Amino acid sequence: MNSFFQTVYKSSLTLLTDFYQLTMAYGYWKSGISERESVFHLYFRKNPFNSGFTLNSGLELAIDYLNQFRFTDDDLAYLRTIKGADDLVLFEEEFITYLKNMSFSCNVDAIPEGTVVFPYEPLLRISGPLLQCQLLETPLLNIINFHSLISTKAARVVSVAGPSQVLEFGLRRAQGVDGGLSASRAAFIGGCVATSNTLAGKIFGIPVRGTHSHSWVMAFDSEIESFFAFARAMPNNTIFLVDTYNSLEGVKKAIEVANWLKTQGKKMGGIRLDSGDLAYLSIEARKLLDKAGYPDAVIVASNDLDENVIASLKEQGAQIAVWGVGTQLVTAFDQPALGAVYKISAIKSSTGIWEHRIKLSEQSMKISTPGILQVRRFFNKSLFEADMIYDILNSDKLKSSMIIDPEDFTRFCKIPKNCDYEDLLVPVYRDGKLVYSLPKLSEIRERTFIQLRRLHASIRRLMNPHHYPAGLEKKLHDYKLNLIYKFKKKDLIDQGTPDLSIDM
Numbered sequence: 001m002n003s004f005f006q007t008v009y010k011s012s013l014t015l016l017t018d019f020y021q022l023t024m025a026y027g028y029w030k031s032g033i034s035e036r037e038s039v040f041h042l043y044f045r046k047n048p049f050n051s052g053f054t055l056n057s058g059l060e061l062a063i064d065y066l067n068q069f070r071f072t073d074d075d076l077a078y079l080r081t082i083k084g085a086d087d088l089v090l091f092e093e094e095f096i097t098y099l100k101n102m103s104f105s106c107n108v109d110a111i112p113e114g115t116v117v118f119p120y121e122p123l124l125r126i127s128g129p130l131l132q133c134q135l136l137e138t139p140l141l142n143i144i145n146f147h148s149l150i151s152t153k154a155a156r157v158v159s160v161a162g163p164s165q166v167l168e169f170g171l172r173r174a175q176g177v178d179g180g181l182s183a184s185r186a187a188f189i190g191g192c193v194a195t196s197n198t199l200a201g202k203i204f205g206i207p208v209r210g211t212h213s214h215s216w217v218m219a220f221d222s223e224i225e226s227f228f229a230f231a232r233a234m235p236n237n238t239i240f241l242v243d244t245y246n247s248l249e250g251v252k253k254a255i256e257v258a259n260w261l262k263t264q265g266k267k268m269g270g271i272r273l274d275s276g277d278l279a280y281l282s283i284e285a286r287k288l289l290d291k292a293g294y295p296d297a298v299i300v301a302s303n304d305l306d307e308n309v310i311a312s313l314k315e316q317g318a319q320i321a322v323w324g325v326g327t328q329l330v331t332a333f334d335q336p337a338l339g340a341v342y343k344i345s346a347i348k349s350s351t352g353i354w355e356h357r358i359k360l361s362e363q364s365m366k367i368s369t370p371g372i373l374q375v376r377r378f379f380n381k382s383l384f385e386a387d388m389i390y391d392i393l394n395s396d397k398l399k400s401s402m403i404i405d406p407e408d409f410t411r412f413c414k415i416p417k418n419c420d421y422e423d424l425l426v427p428v429y430r431d432g433k434l435v436y437s438l439p440k441l442s443e444i445r446e447r448t449f450i451q452l453r454r455l456h457a458s459i460r461r462l463m464n465p466h467h468y469p470a471g472l473e474k475k476l477h478d479y480k481l482n483l484i485y486k487f488k489k490k491d492l493i494d495q496g497t498p499d500l501s502i503d504m
């Protein structure tokens, strides 16, 4: 892929961040701590769509963003124009010069795209100068939140549709230009076989597919004339939309054209249904096509489909080989945002010692996890068993095999014995240099399939899925709890709350 952002936007995207990131950057610089080494993690707290998993994606676009992360003269000229309340410039010239000379120097570790992930697991770990890490909060969230959301939705749709294919048809109802393009890429990673979005095909190399619209049929004096014209124009791409006037009558007309195509040595591709009772119509259409000698002609269905409608149609015995899914998929209709956050979890003191940081909240789910985190996935030959979030500064003492739910410490479990394991976050940048070799989009999509196969079916099911065990390693949990008590309930520690030892 060429740079997606530069292809589409042709200018710097460094200012694609919330303004408060720049005011904080200025504040760090004024306070003399802009270069202080710090660690941030990007993670979400709840799987979307009541799903049992989330499919991680968007890393390549995050890399694309980071590769261009520098302030251009244009960006700086704009910053000089921004004024405060008393009409004085906000950013002094020396700070502008600091930004001009800034070059990306962070370490980035990330979970590869196409990996199944779970709440509280860091998808990205950014460490480096405080000011740089801070500025990156908004764009990284923007990219990863949307991408992972749509990939997860696509994985759900594809999992119920399988083994039939899913085409992504969403561009016309996507949220804007990037909403359409990013969604096409994310949907492909989630398992769609192709997109109707031709620019996404060009930029990302996703296969493009398409049928024709109602306007095509309506532009001719009769439906059959329109089918013949389409067949003559493009005899190798003949899926006829049959529902403009009457679906089953439309199928009969498609069969007439198929008979003609046969005389030309060509085969009709099939038909598309786009309204009415898709179960009934597909079953009847299948009978007509089979009877006419076209058992290979595919039936494509579209019309506001999502994973639940597809599951219901399959239960009803619908004879649909290809599903065209648009609006519900690319807008993540039932849950339009993932809600990942980006929090600082450690900072080096002026004497070079790592100090942990924690964000407190009345809601336990919103309390951040301190440390420099990694995710260890345990698995047996066929299935993923459990994920452990641990602090790498404490990894040599990783003896405990207990994980504890970050939201509810009464929920814990032991990692089964004799599992293999792998650490999910892999190096992507070292001192600002890209050290990750980017997989092809087709490889990412393949990874999705393999990853999903390794999740127990009860975790993949659409409704009320089983909870995959993913939690904090016991020492990290104890340490976090201790910090919470230290900040909030110092008196409880004095009374001897169980197991609060910190020896990190």
Ligand SMILES: Nc1ncnc2c1ncn2[C@@H]1O[C@H](COP(=O)(O)OP(=O)(O)OP(=O)(O)O)[C@@H](O)[C@H]1O
Residues within 6 Å of the ligand: 274, 275, 276, 277, 278, 279, 280, 302, 303, 304, 305, 309, 312, 313, 316
């Ligand atoms: N057999 C079925 N079972 C469950 N849902 C279905 C079935 N057939 C179609 N649907 C879905 O029901 C929703 C509404 O279908 P409906 O036929 O009302 O669509 P429509 O666009 O109003 O059709 P029409 O153009 O005929 O008015 C769509 O999401 C469609 O995919």
Ligand SMILES: O=P(O)(O)OC[C@H]1O[C@H](OP(=O)(O)OP(=O)(O)O)[C@H](O)[C@@H]1O
Residues within 6 Å of the ligand: 169, 170, 172, 173, 212, 213, 214, 215, 274, 302, 303, 304, 305, 324, 325, 326, 327, 328
């Ligand atoms: O329903 P979705 O999942 O969003 O899938 C895309 C929809 O877009 C098209 O409809 P539209 O009425 O825009 O054009 P058409 O004339 O091609 O049907 C297509 O026929 C689908 O119904």
Ligand SMILES: O=C(O)c1cccnc1
Residues within 6 Å of the ligand: 169, 170, 196, 209, 210, 211, 212, 272, 302, 324, 326
């Ligand atoms: O090719 C199609 O059939 C198509 C493309 C976009 C939206 N709806 C249908």
